[in-house]
Amino acid sequence: MRKHFAFSLAALMLAALPLTATAQDKKTLTVYTYESFVAEWGPGPKVKETFEKTCDCTLNFVAVADGVALLTRLKLEGASSDADLALGLDTNLIQEAKDTGLFAPHGIDTSAAKVPGGFKDDVFVPFDYGHFAVIYDSETIKTPPSSMKDLVEGDPSQKIVIQDPRTSTPGLGLLLWVKSVYGDKAPEAWAKLKDRILTVTPGWSEAYGLFTKGEAPMVLSYVTSPAYHMMEEKTERYKAAKFSEGHYIQIEVSGMLKATKNKALAEQFLAFTLSPQFQTIIPTTNWMMPAAATADPLPEAFGKLVEPSKTFLMSPEDVAKNRQAWIREWLTAMSMN
């Protein structure tokens, strides 16, 4: 048994080897991001290839589960982090990220950025965005809700799956969306919507999985979700419902760490994220909207997407200040029987 143990230890070490053998003569820029960004179908591989052509450096992605895990990892590592940049935080995490004191102002020209609501920040640079939307299965639902009010007051037997604001960013997004629409009346709205909610999942994946398996005809996701189904699965079955009040937006941003030893290179990368080369990669790999001009026009499927008439976005300060209280409010409204 000991021998086998030693053998499997050796196998593990071999598996771990490539992780340590990345040191080279060229400068290395380390970017912390989330997992789906670096997946083989994600933007990561193309971004790496394109950027390395111009920078004479090695671009090294380190990926964790999601944007929240990314911030947690940075907090755990503190000033000694290997990260030069963090890519994939979202607007709701910005304030917390700034409060860590780990990030440095980017100092680049961000005039190329065009995001609904006109997001501007001296530390974080937007690289893509998506409006939250209720995605529905058009084979089951013939008359989708046309407003948040419709969703809240509609037929409770038509179910929706949402995410938990305690554990996921889309869940928090919906919380803020309802708050933006209903203000102080949000608890009453949740109490009504509660009957329509089939279940509340810990993250986006579980909710969307339930939805595509047909368990619920509606799910909270992004306006851009139908583009994936149109382009990759050639189906227009799944559609986003356009809400007349407007849609809450999620903007994904990147920022530079204070402790970076490659400041110039990091700034070069941040500027690169707003360039047409980078932005062209985003829509069909990350399934989000580009935050600046792309080199080619967007694919046809994107033209068919819902265009929100109004964009909701609360300031990161407000979100950071009220998040706990609003989550409590949500819990109370949702737990009442």
Next chain:
Amino acid sequence: MLTRAEQTRGLAAGAASLLLIGLFVTLPTAALLMTAPDGLGQTLFDAYTLSILRFTLLQAVLSTFLSVLLAVPVALSLARRSRFPGRIWIIRLMAVPMGLPVLIGALGLIGIFGRQGLLNDLLTSAGLRNPVSIYGLTGILIAHVFFNLPLAARLMLAGLERLPPETWRLSASLGLSSWSTFRFVERPALAAVIPGAAGLIFMLCATSFTLVLVLGGGPAATTLEVAIYQSLRFDFDPPRAVMLALLQIALTAIILLGLGRFATTDRSAGGEGRAPKRFDGRDPAALAWDTLVILLATLFLLLPLASIVVSGWRADLGRLITMPAFRQAALTSLSIALTAALLSLLMAGGIIKARSAIADRRHQSKHLAAFSTALATLSSLVLLVPPVVLGTGWFLLIRPFGQVTSFAPFLIAAINALMALPFVMRVLEPAVETHVARTRRLSASLGIGGISRLRLIDWPGLRRPLFMALSFAMALSLGDLGAVALFGSNDLTTLPWLIYSRLGSYRTHDADGLALILGVICLILTALGTVGHKEKQ
């Protein structure tokens, strides 16, 4: 009697295991406690904590009660029908739910019991208007029974099969009715197994996370584990997470103490499949009952698994198996699982050695008895330490010494080994006890010791339970996602991680396919773990 040297060695092995486990758990906990939180400073005991506490305990008690209660007839019937084709496969299938990532199991269950599931299809075609909804406590209970009934049934079945074959011959020649057989033979055997099994299941259910959220229907269904995850990941308040984890451990410990035991002193060996010949239950009523029970249990187990197979089959399995990412992930998963399982066996070995050395002493000292209980207790309670706490704590500890990513595989293996320990103990300890009792005199009189004893006596005698424990632990580790999430780096991808990442980017079909493959790997492992049982029959 053991020699003095054997005694000392046994105690030393136990102390070493205890120290190792203790350090592995307390060091990261201390590291987290010393971290400054984000300054939200929430109080620990408020209405919120109390309400999730109440729900955690309620669902865990109910889940445990149902799982154990329903497992009794299954174990009894399977034990009484000791020979029928496919029996070994039913027992093997019972290990599959353990090796599945819980979300996959949940999706399988939803395929049967969900709104659009098989059951509701049947009910609707029978004229029912509105679908039956399982979301809420019902769904949580169904899922927990699905995952834990097989575990309880296997442990009980093993307990019944360990009764000496003469028992059955005797009860047959006495002409005992099936009620008397139950009262005098089966009930005592079950009673020895049930507390241990119930304790294990209670801990598994009390720490349930994904199942509770996905099937719970809303935040009214929240467990402490959710709150721990939230404080660590979303609120970044490590001390609060640790306090919640301690609360979880303390409360569950109290309840388990109330149950009267932690210990693995039962004599079951986790379903070795060597069924003794039975002479009872020949009348048609008993046959009909057993057939019904086994059929229902198999259906309950098989249908959700079949639903996983059906959705997995739609995926492009050929492409999935041949893609490099899959090979890499499978290799990583298997090496982590093997390391974890061997580590778990080593730790269990140390604990068992010490406990049997203590039990062997003619004069029991209070201290040693306490040490023995501490070993048994600790080896079960580790199940209650949330992997996310261990992972984050170790991350902080290792961080100053270099690249965390290069330590990550070992850390994950160690965490998985710890999680598997209670299961390994329940399989190995009774087997070792029996083996030692059976062979001690023989090896003493032959004067065999050291390597040759290991080769000639221990290995042939214990090979089977060892493989069994190994496959159990490997299956558990294969299905684990929790420990990986924080370290996840592009170079360290396990199979569950691969499934989640497909699911996280619209690729549900790929995820279904990979889940099927993972299930098949688990089944193969279990089959390997029970190899050679058939020829014995």
